[in-house]
Amino acid sequence: MDRLTEYLFPKQVSTFAADIDNLFYFIFYSSIILFAIVVFGMAYLAIKYRFKKGDEVRLTSSKDHSNILESLFFIIPLILVSITFVWGIRSYLKMIIVPDDAIEIKVTGQSWFWTFDYPDGGTTLNELVVPSNQPIKIVLSSKDVLHSFFIPVMRTKMDCLPNRYNVMWFDAQQEGVYDIFCTEYCGTGHSQMGAKVIVMKPAQYEAWVAELGSDDEDIPLDELGAKLYTKKACNTCHTLDGSALVGPSYLQTSQMWGEERVFDDGTSTIIDDNYIRSSILEPQTKIVAGYQGVMPTYQGLLNDRELDALIAFLKSLKEDSQI
Amino acid sequence: MAENQKQNYLTHPKGIMSWLLTLDHKRIGLMYLLGGIIFFFLGGLLALGMRLELAAPGNDFMSNETYNNVYTLHGAIMIFLFIIPAIPGALGNMLLPLMLGAKDVAFPRLNLASFYIYTLGALFVVYTIISGGVDTGWTFYTPYSTTSTSNVIPMTMGIFIIGFSSILTGLNFIATIHKMRIPGLTWYKLPLFVWALYGTSLVQITATPVIAITMVLLILERLLGIGIFDPALGGDPVLYQHFFWFYSHPAVYIMILPAFGIISEIIPVHSRKKIWGYKFIAFSTLSIAFIGFLVWGHHMFTSGQSVFSQIVFSFITYFVGIPTGVKIFSWILTMYKGQVSFTPPMLYALSFLFLFTIGGLTGIFLGAVALDIHLHDTYFVVAHFHYVMQGGTIIAFLGGLHHWWPKTMGTMYNQTVASICCLGVFLGFNGTFFPQFLLGLRGMPRRYATYDPQYAELHNYSSFWSGILGLSIFIAIMNLLWSLRKSNKLDPGTNPWGAMTLEWTHTSSPPHPHNFEKDPVLEHGPYDYDKVVVEPTFKK
Numbered sequence: 001m002d003r004l005t006e007y008l009f010p011k012q013v014s015t016f017a018a019d020i021d022n023l024f025y026f027i028f029y030s031s032i033i034l035f036a037i038v039v040f041g042m043a044y045l046a047i048k049y050r051f052k053k054g055d056e057v058r059l060t061s062s063k064d065h066s067n068i069l070e071s072l073f074f075i076i077p078l079i080l081v082s083i084t085f086v087w088g089i090r091s092y093l094k095m096i097i098v099p100d101d102a103i104e105i106k107v108t109g110q111s112w113f114w115t116f117d118y119p120d121g122g123t124t125l126n127e128l129v130v131p132s133n134q135p136i137k138i139v140l141s142s143k144d145v146l147h148s149f150f151i152p153v154m155r156t157k158m159d160c161l162p163n164r165y166n167v168m169w170f171d172a173q174q175e176g177v178y179d180i181f182c183t184e185y186c187g188t189g190h191s192q193m194g195a196k197v198i199v200m201k202p203a204q205y206e207a208w209v210a211e212l213g214s215d216d217e218d219i220p221l222d223e224l225g226a227k228l229y230t231k232k233a234c235n236t237c238h239t240l241d242g243s244a245l246v247g248p249s250y251l252q253t254s255q256m257w258g259e260e261r262v263f264d265d266g267t268s269t270i271i272d273d274n275y276i277r278s279s280i281l282e283p284q285t286k287i288v289a290g291y292q293g294v295m296p297t298y299q300g301l302l303n304d305r306e307l308d309a310l311i312a313f314l315k316s317l318k319e320d321s322q323i
Numbered sequence: 324m325a326e327n328q329k330q331n332y333l334t335h336p337k338g339i340m341s342w343l344l345t346l347d348h349k350r351i352g353l354m355y356l357l358g359g360i361i362f363f364f365l366g367g368l369l370a371l372g373m374r375l376e377l378a379a380p381g382n383d384f385m386s387n388e389t390y391n392n393v394y395t396l397h398g399a400i401m402i403f404l405f406i407i408p409a410i411p412g413a414l415g416n417m418l419l420p421l422m423l424g425a426k427d428v429a430f431p432r433l434n435l436a437s438f439y440i441y442t443l444g445a446l447f448v449v450y451t452i453i454s455g456g457v458d459t460g461w462t463f464y465t466p467y468s469t470t471s472t473s474n475v476i477p478m479t480m481g482i483f484i485i486g487f488s489s490i491l492t493g494l495n496f497i498a499t500i501h502k503m504r505i506p507g508l509t510w511y512k513l514p515l516f517v518w519a520l521y522g523t524s525l526v527q528i529t530a531t532p533v534i535a536i537t538m539v540l541l542i543l544e545r546l547l548g549i550g551i552f553d554p555a556l557g558g559d560p561v562l563y564q565h566f567f568w569f570y571s572h573p574a575v576y577i578m579i580l581p582a583f584g585i586i587s588e589i590i591p592v593h594s595r596k597k598i599w600g601y602k603f604i605a606f607s608t609l610s611i612a613f614i615g616f617l618v619w620g621h622h623m624f625t626s627g628q629s630v631f632s633q634i635v636f637s638f639i640t641y642f643v644g645i646p647t648g649v650k651i652f653s654w655i656l657t658m659y660k661g662q663v664s665f666t667p668p669m670l671y672a673l674s675f676l677f678l679f680t681i682g683g684l685t686g687i688f689l690g691a692v693a694l695d696i697h698l699h700d701t702y703f704v705v706a707h708f709h710y711v712m713q714g715g716t717i718i719a720f721l722g723g724l725h726h727w728w729p730k731t732m733g734t735m736y737n738q739t740v741a742s743i744c745c746l747g748v749f750l751g752f753n754g755t756f757f758p759q760f761l762l763g764l765r766g767m768p769r770r771y772a773t774y775d776p777q778y779a780e781l782h783n784y785s786s787f788w789s790g791i792l793g794l795s796i797f798i799a800i801m802n803l804l805w806s807l808r809k810s811n812k813l814d815p816g817t818n819p820w821g822a823m824t825l826e827w828t829h830t831s832s833p834p835h836p837h838n839f840e841k842d843p844v845l846e847h848g849p850y851d852y853d854k855v856v857v858e859p860t861f862k863k
Contacts, residue, residue: 062853088691152766163554
C-alpha cells in the first residue's frame with residue numbers, strides 16, 4: 001500500500017494527510033468491488049444469454065424483479081455511503097478546527113502571485129516559510145479576482161475571496177520544499193501562479209524570521225535584483241531568455257536600452273531608468289504594444305533600494321547575453 | 324401501399340421552405356440533430372486543440388490567452404449548444420410523439436419557435452467566437468467575468484437566449500406527455516424514454532429560469548455597474564456561485580436523464596427481454612430530478628461556506644447516488660434469460676454501463692468533504708465529469724443515434740464499421756480520461772495552459788489517446804452519413820432490432836409525414852418480450 005500511495009498521491013506531509021488517503025482507500029476498494037460486480041455481472045449475463053447464429057427468436061422470461069436482490073442493491077450501497085459520509089465529515093472537522101497554539105500567517109492572492117505576511121512582521125512573495133511540527137493557521141484573502149490556495153502535500157486547499165477571509169491550517173511533519181498551486185481560474189497567468197512552501201526545522205525557522213528583511217543591505221544591487229526577480233514573482237510574467245510570456249522579456253527590454261519603445265496607444269518613449277521605475281510602480285499607464293495591461297502595481301511592495309536593484313539587474317542582462 | 328411507400332417525412336413535402344417553416348416534430352428533430360452535430364464537431368476540435376497544447380508542459384502550441392479561450396469555448400459549446408439541447412431536441416422531438424402514438428407534439432408552432440430561439444442563441448455564441456472569444460471558463464465566476472476584457476456579454480446573452488428554447492421544449496413535452504397519449508397508453512405502459520424526457524422537462528422548466536436570471540444580472544453588472552456579484556461594487560462572488568450551481572447542478576440531470584432513457588430502450592430491445600424493475604426506473608428518474616435540486620453546494624466545498632452547509636450538502640449528495648446505482652443494476656439484470664445481440668447500439672449501451680459506473684463511483688470520492696478538498700478543481704474532477712458527460716451522455720447519444728437511425732433515416736449503416744468505432748471510442752475514451760484521475764490525485768490543477776514537468780507523462784498519454792477518441796467518433800458519424808446514399812434504402816416495413824414500441828411497430832421507416840397512416844391501437848406494452856414475438860425484419 002505504501003508503494004501505491006507513493007504512486008497515487010504526493011507525499012503525506014500534514015498531520016491529517018494519512019487519514020484522508022485512508023478515506024480514499026476505503027472508497028477506492030469499495031468501488032472496485034462494486035465495479036467488479038457491475039462489469040463481471042454484465043459480461044457474464046451478456047455472454048451467457050447471447051443470441052447465437054441459428055437461434056430462434058422466441059418469447060423470453062417474464063422475470064423482471066427480485067425483492068431480495070433489489071433490497072441488497074439498496075442496502076449495501078447505503079451502508080457504504082453512510083460510512084463514507086461519516087468518515088468524510090469526521091476528517092473534515094479535523095481539517096477545519098485550528099489548534100489554539102497555531103502561528104498565524106496571512107496569505108494574499110493577487111493576479112498572479114502570492115504574498116505571505118508573517119506574525120512578527122516581514123513579508124515574502126511566492127515563498128511560504130514555515131516551521132515543522134507546528135500548527136500553521138493560514139488566513140486567506142484576495143486583492144482582485146478569486147484564487148484558491150492549494151498545497152497538495154498537505155491535502156488542503158481553500159478559496160481566496162476579495163471580500164472576506166477564509167481560514168485553513170496544517171501541521172507539517174517533514175522538512176522540505178513543496179508545491180503550492182492556484183486552483184481557482186484567475187486569468188492569463190493562472191497556470192504560472194505557483195509558489196513553494198518551505199518547511200524548516202523550528203530552530204532554523206527562528207533564525208530565518210530574525211533575518212527576514214535585513215539581509216539585503218550588503219549585497220550588490222544587481223545581485224539583489226536577481227534575487228528579487230524570483231522573490232517578488234517578476235518571473236511569473238517576464239522571462240530572461242527573450243521569449244514573451246504575459247509581459248515582455250527583461251532581456252528584450254535590456255537589449256533595447258536607450259532605444260524607443262512603442263505603446264499600444266501609439267505613443268512611445270526611450271527606455272531608461274525612469275521608464276522602468278514607472279513601469280513597476282504604475283504599470284497601467286504605459287502598455288507595450290502587443291501586450292495586455294494586466295500587471296498589478298508594486299507600490300508598497302518594493303522599497304527604493306529594491307527598485308534600484310531591479311533596474312540594475314535588468315540593465316546587466318544585456319552585457320551577460322553578449323558574452 | 325406502393326404509393327404510401329414513397330411518402331415519408333423526409334421527401335414530402337419538398338423544398339427548402341418546407342423545411343425551414345416545418346411544423347413537423349420529426350423535421351425539427353433532424354434540424355436540431357444537424358445543429359447539435361455541427362457544434363459537437365466544433366467542441367471536439369477545440370478539445371483536441373487543448374490536448375495538443377497539453378501534450379507537453381510548456382506553451383508549445385498556444386499562448387495562455389489562446390488556451391483560456393479554447394477551454395472556455397469547448398466547455399460552453401459542448402454544454403449549452405450540444406449536450407443540453409441535443410438529446411431532448413433531436414431524439415426527444417423525433418421520437419416522443421411517435422412513442423405516444425400522436426400526430427405531433429402538443430404545440431407544433433412553439434416547437435419550431437424553440438428551434439429558432441436555439442439558432443439565435445447559437446448565433447450569439449458564433450459571434451463571440453468570431454469577435455475574439457471569451458476567457459472566463461464556462462462557469463463565468465465573478466469577479467473575473469465582470470472585469471475580464473473578453474466578450475462576456477455576447478456569450479452570456481447567447482446562453483440566456485438558449486435557455487428559453489430549453490424551457491419551451493420542456494413545456495411542450497410535458498403537455499404532450501400528459502395529453503397526447505393514445506387510448507390505453509397509461510403511465511405505466513409508457514416507454515421509459517418518455518419517462519426520462521418527462522423528468523428532464525420538469526428540470527428544464529424549473530431550473531433554467533435561474534441561469535437566465537443569473538446571466539441577466541451578470542450582464543447588468545457589466546453594463547451598468549450595479550453591484551451584485553463584484554465585491555468592488557458591494558456585491559458577493561459567492562452569491563454568484565450559489566445562483567450558478569442552483570441551475571448548473573440540476574442541468575447535469577438535464578444532460579444525463581435522457582441518456583438513462585435511451586439506455587432503458589436499447590437494453591431490453593437488444594436483449595429481447597422485459598426490462599428489469601420498470602417502476603423503479605421510472606420513479607428513480609423523478610426522484611433524481613427532485614434531489615438534483617438540493618445538492619448544488621457540493622460544487623462549493625472550498626468556497627468557505629458554513630460547516631453546516633458542507634455537511635448537509637455532502638449528506639444529500641449521496642442520496643442521488645443510490646437510485647442511480649439501482650438503475651445500473653436493473654439494466655444489467657434485464658439481460659438475465661434474454662437473447663442478447665451484440666449490435667452497435669447494444670455495444671454502446673454496454674460501454675455506457677462500464678464508463679458511467681466509473682463516473683458515478685468517482686462521484687462518491689468527491690462527495691466526501693475531506694477528500695473533495697484535496698481533489699477540488701483538479702484533474703480528478705475533470706475526469707469525473709467527462710466520465711459522466713461523455714462516457715455517459717454522449718455514449719448513450721451515439722447508441723441512440725445508431726438504434727433509431729434506420730427508423731428516422733430509412734437506411735442501415737455498415738454495422739461492422741460501427742462496432743469497430745464503438746470499440747475505438749471506448750478505448751480512446753478510457754485512454755484519454757483515466758490518466759486524468761491520477762493527475763488529479765497527484766494535485767494537477769485544472770484550467771492550466773502549462774504545467775509542472777512532473778505531470779508530463781500522464782498528460783502525454785492522455786493527449787495520445789484523445790486522438791484515437793476523436794478519430795473514432797468522426798468515423799462513426801461519417802459511417803452514419805455514408806449510409807444515406809440512395810442505393811442503401813431499406814424496405815419501409817423494416818424493424819431491424821425487433822423492437823415493440825409504437826414508433827417501430829405502427830409506422831414505416833422513415834415515418835409517414837403525419838406519423839401514422841391510421842390511428843394506432845395499442846396491442847402490448849413497450850417491453851412485453853414475454854408475451855409477443857416480434858421478428859426482426861431487415862430488408863432492402
